[in-house]
Amino acid sequence: MGKDESGGFHPLKGKPSVVNKVEGLGIPNTPSDKLEEFLERDDEYVADDLTLDPSVPVRHPNRNTSKGENSFKGKENKPESDKTSEFVIDEETKTEPEELPQVLNKELFIELATYRAACCVTIYIPTHKSGVAVNEKKDLIVFKNALQDIAKRLAEKEIPVAVIEQMLTPGHELLKDDAFWGSMNEGLAVFISEGYFRYIKMPVAPESEVMCEKTFYVSPLIPIMACKEYFYLLVISKQKCKLFRADAFGMEYVDVPDLPSEMMDVKRISEKDASTVRVDNSSGGGANFHGMGGGNPDEKDNIAVYFEHVDDILYKQILHTENVPLLLAGVEYLIPIYKSVCDYHNVCSDSITGSHEHDDKNELYKIAKEVMTSYFEQPLDKALTIYANQSATELTSSSAEEIIPAAYYGRISHIFVRKADHIWGTFDENLNELNLGNTESPDTEDLLDEALIKTIQTGGEVYVLDQEKMPAETAVAAVFRY
Secondary structure: OEEOOOOOEEOOOOOOOOOOOOOOOOOOOOOHHHHHHHHOOHHHOEOOOOOEOOOOOOOOOOOOOOOOOOOOOOOOOOOHHHHHHHOOOOOOOOOOOEEOOOOEOHHHHHHHHOOEEEEEEEEEEEOOOOOHHHHOOHHHHHHHHHHHHHHHHHHHOOOOHHHHHHHHHHHHHHOOOHHHHOOOOOEEEEEEEOOEEEEEEEOOOOOOEEEEEEEOOOHHHHHHEOOOOEEEEEEOOOOOOEEEEEEOOOEEEEOOOOOOOOHHHEEEOOOOOOOEEEEOOOOOOOOEEEOOOOOOOOHHHHHHHHHHHHHHHHHHHOHHHOOOOEEEEEOOOHHHHHHHHOOOOOEEEEEEEOOOOOOOHHHHHHHHHHHOHHHHOHHHHHHHHHHHHHOOOOOEEOOHHHHHHHHHOOOEEEEEEEOOOOOEEEEEOOOOEEEEEOOOOOOOEEHHHHHHHHHHHOOOEEEEEOHHHOOOOOOEEEEEOO
16 A cells, blocks of 8 residues: 555555455455454554554553443444444454342442443343243243344344444353353343443343343333332241341341340349349350349240340340331241330331241242332332322323423422333433334434433432333323422
């Protein structure tokens, strides 16, 4: 390749050869077996001894592919004929799958929600934790079919085959990972872009979705965002009392120092003064606690003294700063005894009866969560009540034409979105211009998803609901701040 008098480059004469999968790299076509030799001719790709020719496209070696940066920024307005130049094939960089937490905080949700690129692939599938479906690898097959579906969609968008292969390779690698598919939860969410592959093993089952847009589809993640509601579960028995902390997604054991290992660890000091008890403490020293009264205690009195000691320790170390429900689980006759000596003010009226000290934690959590269903539904019930009370005013709406602009401008305090629904169109925030369409297209975006994201960013509350729980017969409803 030579230069003319003005310093411009001229291609070599003759018909150019063909090289596979390097369109859009800014490299003239040449046989693939000579590509390395061609690239070594660096004297033809520099403006001078120290400066790379600005026409040669390069990717910054310190680019951050894990924080939502994308390599397509500023290229979305390219003409249709120049689509392949939006993508840069980096054969030396391998994208590793990254697992995200099962429960998302607001910051991580916003990071996913605001990621933008020329191509953002989102996959949601319900999965299985055990049973025949796991043995027959049904989840793996569903995911494999989703990858094949995405490959076809990307090809229809005229994305280079090499770019498609790079994007989907981490997914195909997961298909070979038996341990991955053997440790599923209720659902799987996968987010794919160029140089980007993240997934979540969801604790709730999503609706099946496969989407390819300029942003990730995040509405199904709302049910797994960290919530403020939690409760304590106390398993009581004469052998051992155990405390757990539970929320909408799971339950963990709470290690409480100094809890007696069984009822007999609490002994009366004197039959003459049964108002004081002593606790055997291997670490040295004794602790005195108020008892149930004088005289030789019967079995019920012994149990009451033991439970009072347990309650004193729990209150001192854990519960004195709490105001959340305490759910009791134990043999039926033990429940009223514990309640009679308990100082904590927020003991649930309902309880779990039966012998549960040896139950599997996950099975016990399922029972506890069912008992506490109404507790976790309180925020939604309150929001629906607000909507109902304001329904005759201008502070509520079930019209997408009103709600979508209001979300962009931070006017929404509560928004209710119908599960697995979409509203396609465009909204110009500067011009306050809304255009709604009936179907998905390259020029539209999911405005329902965008309204949800904007509401979260501006501190509003979001609820993704089945139709029967929606406050209106529409895909979206909202309460306005003003």
